[in-house]
Amino acid sequence: MSRHAAPPPRLALPPEDRLRSPRTGWTRAHWEAVADHLLDSLRPYVSPHGAAVHLPGPASWSGRRTDGLEGFARSFLLAAIRLAGAGGADPADRAGRWARGLVAGTRPGGPEAWPALTDGSQQIVEAAGITLALHLSRPWLWDRLAPAEQDRVAHWLSGVVGRRTRDNNHVLFQVVTEEFLHSIGAIGDRGGIESGLARVEEWYRGDGWYQDGPRHRSDYRDTRDGKIRSGPGPGYDAGDRFDYYNAWGFHLYTLLWARMAGARGAQRAAVYRERLRLFLRQYVHLFGADGAPVHHGRSLAYRFASLAPVWLGSWEADEPPLPPGLTRRLASETLRHFVRHGAPDTRGLLPLGWYGRFPPATQAYSGPGAPYAASKGFLGLLIPPDHAVWTATERQLPIEEGDFTLPMPTPGFLVHGTRRDGLVRLLNHGSHYLTAPPSAHRDDPHYAKLAYSSRTGPEVGEAAPERFDNHIALISPTGAVSRRERIHRVPVPGTCIASWHHPRTDGTAPPGACRIDSVSVVCGRWEVRVHRVTAPAGWTVREGGYALADRTPPTPHTAGTHATARRTDGLTSAVLGLHGWSSAHVRSGTGTNAFGPHSAVPYVCGATRPTGDGLYVSAVLLGECPKTTLAEVLPQRCAVTVDGLTARLRAPGQGQLLISPGAPQPVVADSGGHRSAADTWLDE
Template sequence: MPPPATPVTPGFPAPPEDRRLSPHTGWTRAHWEAVADRLLDALPPFTRPDGAAVTPPGPPSWSGPQVDGLEGFARAFLLLAVRLAGAEGADPAGRTEHWARGLAAGARRDGPGGWPDITDCSQQIVEAASIAVGLHLSRPWLWDRLPPTAQADLADWFSQAVGRRTRDNNHVLFRVVVEEFLDSVGALGDRTGIEAGLDRVDEWYRGDGWYQDGPTRRGDYRDHRDGKIHQGESTYEAGERFDYYNAWGFHYYTLLWSRMAGPRAGARAAVYRQRLHAYLAQYVHLFGGDGAPVHHGRSLSYRFACLAPLWLGALEASTPLPPGLTRRLASATLSHFVRNGAPDARGLLPLGWYGEFRPSAQAYSGPGSPYAAGKGFLGLLLPADHPVWTAPEEELPVERAGRPTALPVPGFLVHGTREDGLVRLLNHGSHYLVAPPGARRDDPHYAKFAYSTRTGPEVGGAALEQRLDNHIAVVSPGGQVSRRERIHRVAVTDHYAASWHRPRMDGDALPAACRIDSVSVVIGAWEVRVHRVVAPVGYTVREGGYALADRDRLRAGVSGTHATVRRGDGLVSAIAGLYGWTAAHVRHGQGSNAFGPYSAVPYCSAVPTAPSVPDPDPDPATATAPLRESVHVSAVLLTARGGDPAHEPPPPGFSVAVDGPVVRLDLPGHASWVVRPGAPRPVAGGPGVLRPA
């Protein structure tokens, strides 16, 4: 049964549904226009009188209130430009003049409301890119109608970005599109910076449509204590970061750059279209049946900005998705957020996921940061008679067949179930290592073993340090919990994924030989995790399942080595300790999860008793105890079919046999899985179904 399409957000003027054209969502182009208008029309009370700064309620970023005001203006202006261009200049609400005044006031560098100058590695470069793209998209109705003095002021302000140093990641593209806009209006003399920037970004392309967000080793970092940028002092390992910046960063700006450049884009445009086509073939699997995106990575307050590449695929005729599927997915995602309170009753997008939740936001995000969500409205650039708007909606991949799908480049195994429309991302590759001087280098939006479309990691308060959900840790006798920082991928297939990591504690207090090898095997709705743990004698081993969150306190139950958490709507998170675990528990939290004020995590624990093993490379400084090797097997479940007994205990008839480091998994009707965590090929057998005798 399709989810209700009628939004619950107060003040949203919901257009009539069309269940013939859109049998799954009921949404049409009119709904998209209505949401865009709602977002824009909520901002005047938070806009400076001259129109050049927009600052919704919320704490400032580390860039300060002046830059935050520019950020709010730039990101909302991009939405205004898309809305204006999609209506071919029609503006019955009379918004254009207001935004044109803001452009003129902000670009006047000697004026009282002028935007901050663009400096090296500044947030101003980021926001200049949004303004440049918006001016390009709305050129006949805005740029071309601005007074010559305003055009000159804007070109002068943009010119400060030419040749500027940027952060060595997706930020390179911000300078590229600013320079391309300047070239398009005859205000750039040398294109070498554009080509050099695009060449740099090409170095981070890893295949299958995926870009890594910057090099693995970097020499630039922002000190999180004061926001200052440091460059060239030393290099550090930054991780292999794959996330939604592929969607709202790399593909977004490379394809829009191609459109801005026109014939100047040359052969690059064809390459970018091919990469987008490959990306969308995988990206479509990261959305649940209700349209919810997997909650993973940073800048998640951008929300439906993740839809940008879907629309670009249609705009550039570079998508493997049928038109009806493109609109279905986009409308399902936007309506999912609207139904869950984003925008809120004021029409605003606060920092958070649905409602406001500051702990999941980054320090670089100001209160206007979430208006990057405007990138998700690019579909309005398609004419109303385009097949994307006129073709009947189609089912999403998870609704047609809930089978696992390997995304080997980022190291993801995407695990969907048709019965409940849930999609889970098992992470055995992508990791974000916090820059120096930070010593605790894990990030909960990257370091977990699993993420989903219905849950988020515990990131607030004490829960952040406890690292319970979707994490395996060794815990010292004093209570210190190990971190999963660098993830060394071993294998990612359509049925299992494997990786290993060295558990870290403050001061690297664990012996260098400590190691956790992990294998995830997908069996129906379950993920069976097999771990080989080398840790000091006397340390506890602990593993958690998915954190559930809700408006009210969650129900929980523990029986032996099984723990279950239930939400009132039938969503269930469970973990079953099948081998190597001695107890199960549930931790309740409050104010720690983006999905609701109350949360709970089921988890298992054990103090291994296997014989100790010698440390092959003892270090007197860290050898606090002899080491012990142990094997642990757990079954982790996240299902929306709560109450169905077949979906709550481990799979009926499932058995585990352990012989040293070798684990055999058996399920009636299936070939056995033989799992050797730590081996180059860690899984043999399965998942083929055996014919009955």
Template sequence: MTPPYLALPPTDRVLSPRTGWTRAHWEAVADRLLDALVPHASPGFARVLPPGRGSWSGLVLDGLEGFARGFLLAAFRIAGAGGEVRPELLERYARGLASGTDPASGEAWPEITDCSQQMVEAAAIALALHETRPWIWDRLSPGVRERVVDWLAGFVGKRTWENNWMLFQTVTEEFLRSVGGPHEPAEITRGLDRIEEWYAGDGWYTDGPGRNFDYYNAWALHLYPLMWTRMSGDEGRAAVYRERLREFLGTYQHFFGADGAPIHHGRSLCYRFACLAPVWLGALCDATPLEPGRTRRLASGVLRHFAERGVPDRAGLLPLGWYGTFLPATQPYSGPASPYWAAKGFLGLLLPPGHAVWTAPELPLPIESGDVTAAIPAAGLLLHGTRHDGIARLVNHGSDHNPPPPAEAADDPHYAKLAYSSRTAPDASPDAFRRGVDNHLALLDGDAVSRRARVHPLACSGRQASSWHEVRLPGGEEARVESHSLVRGPWEVRVHYVTAPARVAVREGGHAVAAASAPETARGDGWALARRPDGLTSAVVGLYGWREAEVAAAVEANAFGPRSATPYLWSPGDPGVLVSLVVLSGDAVHPGALREAVGVDVQGDSVTVVFPDGDRATVTPAAR
């Protein structure tokens, strides 16, 4: 059997010429995901525990997570159908609410305590209850409603983590307020007030203090405030949130390849199509620059992308990984039911079947009409996508997921790399992390490999972005790397200014490409490449300051396949100014020709790059 591993309705190439998918496909996937959870539920349905590695929260809370996240998906399915769903779907979750709040059931949920996983799941349950109020909440017995209120009310007076978790308290206590339960008005608005401090601009928030720019903007920081306004009716705040979401979506649409693949960057990637939450939210709240047909084209492309690559799997489940199971791309807080945060990606089901997002013909994405470039200055992120191969690429000069100084900064392969894409993932196994080859400028001092921990953004506009980071060498010596990226089509030219002792060698890697079989590799004078069997090619070309080129191979290190390869450049010491060309393309790549066609003129610290079309760009280091 080949994917998709579920029965789907016929495609409609008139309504959806790009994907063929309709609302019926979304309902079919939702139903398959929900039904697949049933064999893994406790007798009272209060805990749902699919197979997979447990989280650090333990099996009891992993089971609560399975209930709550499944309930959120069920809520969108139920509400979107006006309650006209199979009766057993309603019964399952009503029964789970009764059992989970009954101390005598043997399945009771632990009470909510400070900074506990129960907070995350309480917010999901509160949202689900709000959206299904006529079909579930209003039909619960008075005793069950009282017990649910008592359990959710455990949130009142509790402390949350200083990040998106503050919004869990907002929506949970808002639901309590709406049903006459205990709540604290100051706690409802506390998280909303706090995200004002985290709003960086350009539609982007940082997830707590620091530079935490990732998909949590999509499935948390935009989602919960606007869903709260649906609960509270606060039009003043809603207007602010809508405008920010509209601006966010203007660039966020470029995070997706033409094949529907999201750029593989950041944490909690096992949530997969949860990244679609703000796309649907924009249509739901009249806060999107995207036409209805483009909204559905983007969303259906992503869901179809994963379905055609075996997600959900043969059992109808969502494994911990990207396509199949791949634990190095997960975090220890993720358990076997964590991927069901993907429920947020089904938010569009709340829009009625007659809404334009379901009835308007699909429109092409910008990347399907031409090459795209989009800068997000507030986040230090630069996007460039190419029409001919449909690849979306992210150049990172602003996101590091570290707390602000003086806290210690750490390296993370899903944040610290210079670039990410919709067709590649960083090598993330422990050994690959230690070697640190792909999309990294590494200083090599003996056996020590430097890290890009805290990223200090310098500039991000047009087709250029830059940042610097500090390196502490063995023995306590300090070094500095300043990096500039210039993007043109599938190319990224990197200019590095390295201040380090003359003994220190330098290595620069391109994108890691991965597949079931080992990628083909090749090397030449000042260049190296790795090519997947499907033609996806990663290449690096030394334009100035580099001595050698090689390819590093890895096994079981990459979310895209068990065999990966990364081309890299190397210089033995006294680095100074270095210029490289990094290429990721689905087309044929000829590194030797590119080395001859891209000109570089270095005059002291001034570097002028001349592209094959005659376009010129000059880079100079930032003032210190």
């Protein structure tokens, strides 16, 4: 920002409407106010000719020039949505500023000419954003450009034709760009469009879920210099990636492509709408009562871009998959949540982070303008003001209607929420992102954890390399800590979920026979974890609970094999070692969590068995607890006993289960057990 630049505008919100919006008070006018505030706050960072938005922060691996394009393209989409939603009304000429930048960026040899689209480049991503903006606002932007200006824009966009893209959601960026070019007569061959859509079809896995690219890949971007390379030999295992790209990528771009294609896309559009319907049935459960999405996956700085498919459900269907009052409630609650937590910040900017700026959770491909992919979350402004989604009375979220436990078998999630604290927790035994070679550490903390939630984030960054939170680790005699990389799913019934993995370490590698089989069982707010650990004698086993973060250090407490960390607002993370553990601790951190500068992780430790095979049982809690001492937080009413490599668990609503991780049937119902004095009790 210039030293003499005007101060950022203040976010001024209109009066609340508690009649139509009894939960949030927010209306369409609130959405328009936030959109205008985001656009107006960018003025000091726009280049002289308007073709770049250079926001403060370190450059991505694509370099400052492309980062400026990224800032432009993503905010241009918001300007276009705002313009189209207002029927072309633009008294402040917000969209006009971006239109002038469009002309400057596509002027060959001009002082702000954008870099050409090349194989696998970030420019392909941004071209798709520009394309969507032009399509959505076509009567007021594209159609008003002079023919020569249209030709220059089309020429720059045409650089995408025939290019090699990353073998993941990036395929759709090429598809929508080529479809727009076809619609304006700039290209005639639809072969690239059809092949791209066919490629994406290979990644659909069911229940509305797309996997982000194939499991086996050969292309990767080297994190050391950002260049596209091929993997060693025939390729590499990229993992089974399920995350928010399913929401703001696959569903968004397939359905917007269908709108561009018109009659040609009608058959596919019907399929895409049905998939969206299936997806939203599950997706609506991934938001807490305060609107916070579960903190899982990459590109989380996009924040309320997660709302794109929610709005699409009302925009695309005559009979929306979600009731209109629920759609607006969820969307407004989520946007309001981030606004209340400082996004946008005091400058009116969306920094790289979750609430505030948090570089450790930022991917190297993201420049300072990357968070403006959040523009996708404003799609609701394209829906007319008299539509039911804007006029219906807000409804309760699923988490407010009662506790739930929802299996999501396609991505390998078990999601459970509790009404009393409005928390949603995601138990992950399926989705994993394996970093491409030459990286030796192939796990990613936003995918490799056993659990995630709507109010916590994983410990990340160089200051947190030990893998404590929501992780079971083998620790070698030399101190090497194992990673959870490829997750192998194991089918189990109902409110249980299971998987196994080969623990991998640096330095002293565990023998090939090392294996950890894990079963998680939901018991109200608690999760009971049963692990079978196959490892050499003399190693340490360690398991952590949720990382709790706040502005002030959470209060730790330990007793025996029980440990808790508690925030001043009562949010508590606890781990109880029920079998196999010998001690409990709390690890404190600073600057390692997106939810606050101070964090704490309760964890338990034990030793591997002399036989090389042992069972470890723990109970993990994340929830609001008004009590302050460990003894008052300790649970009741669930019983656990262990016999060899089998745990017997009895819990309200569960009956009695025999849990034998690693067995052909890891979980079976048992009706013949009885309570003994050795039972350990948990609450419901």
